[in-house]
Amino acid sequence: MANSNNAFERRRDRVRRSIKKVANGRPRLSVFRSSKQIYAQIIDDANGHTIVAASTIEKDLKGTLKTGADTAAAAAVGKLVAERAKAAGVKEVVFDRGGYVYHGRVKALADAAREGGLEF
Incomplete structure (x- = not known):
């Protein structure tokens, strides 16, 4: 495990x-x-603060999703974070997948964010 x-x-x-x-x-x-x-979350590293964030634990998403751990939930979060970013004036970002493989839920979130209007 280690x-x-x-x-x-x-x-x-x-x-x-x-x-x-x-x-x-x-x-x-x-x-x-x-x-x-x-x-x-969209993070401004120059200033060290979060611009917008979205997750499956939010009340408006939690009621509409079957579970928070599938690709449909990830796509909903991607769409929501893209909408909030556009409202905050963010159009271009760089995608940080962390240590996760670009597959499944991570890919679904990225594709939904692109469809929502974010460019990366």
Whole structure:
């Protein structure tokens, strides 16, 4: 178990390093995926604060979703974070998948955010 956690941390750090190189001042769309929920937030690293956030634990999403741990829930969160970002004036972001593989729920969230109007 410790080895898989270390591999996750190495992968996350490698992704973060590459994001810092290509960000050019764009905010970062960060994804956190647990076994039961999924969270997304757009972070301004220059100022060190969160611009917008969305997750499956919010009341308006929680009632409409069957579960917080499937691709439909991830797509709903992606769409919601894109709507909130457009309202806050954010159009371009850099996608931070953390240490997660770009597949399944992470990919569904990213695709829904793109359809919602975010560019990355």
